[in-house]
Amino acid sequence: MTRWPIPQPMKQALDAARAAAAAGEVPVGAVVVKGDAVIAVAANATRTPPDPTGHAEIRALRDAATKLGEERLTACDLYVTLEPCAMCAGAISHARIARLYYAASDPKGGAVEHGARVFEQEQCLHRPEVYSGMGEAEAAELLRAFFRERR
Secondary structure, eight states: OOSSOOOHHHHHHHHHHHHHHHTTSOOOEEEEEETTEEEEEEEOOSTTTTOTTOOHHHHHHHHHHHHHTOSOOTTEEEEEEEOOOHHHHHHHHHHTOSEEEEEEOOTTTOSSSSTTOGGGSTTOSOOOEEEEOTTHHHHHHHHHHHHHHHO
16 A cells, blocks of 8 residues: 555656556666656666666656756656666765655665665765655556566
8 A cells, every 4th residue: 555645756756667568678667857847758678779778766856857957856856656776876966856755665676775775875965855655556566566577
């Protein structure tokens, strides 16, 4: 059961995750918001073209930085359907994202509340506010269904 009402940016991230699944990618979507404006929406795209850094978060951060003409996204929030991995958490920190909202936890690959816990490390120079659980049931079911079909 969802703990929070699902805000519109997370609904858009879930739509992007569905599009990723339809393209054969792991269903993860991300949205960068500045104030009330959606700046970037992205889905995982690691297979086509082959790009190991093609995670939804990285793609959304790159697009937002390009659109805003800034490498620091200090006034922006990031909504993502899955707990970010270490690579993405590092990028979120470097981008100076103000708030991170993620739907489903990832005990195997997540690095926010699991694994490396990137934002808790002394070397982490910027720590966003972190909120989890918005759209958790929907995001988790997308992932379960995706991997169930591949087994």
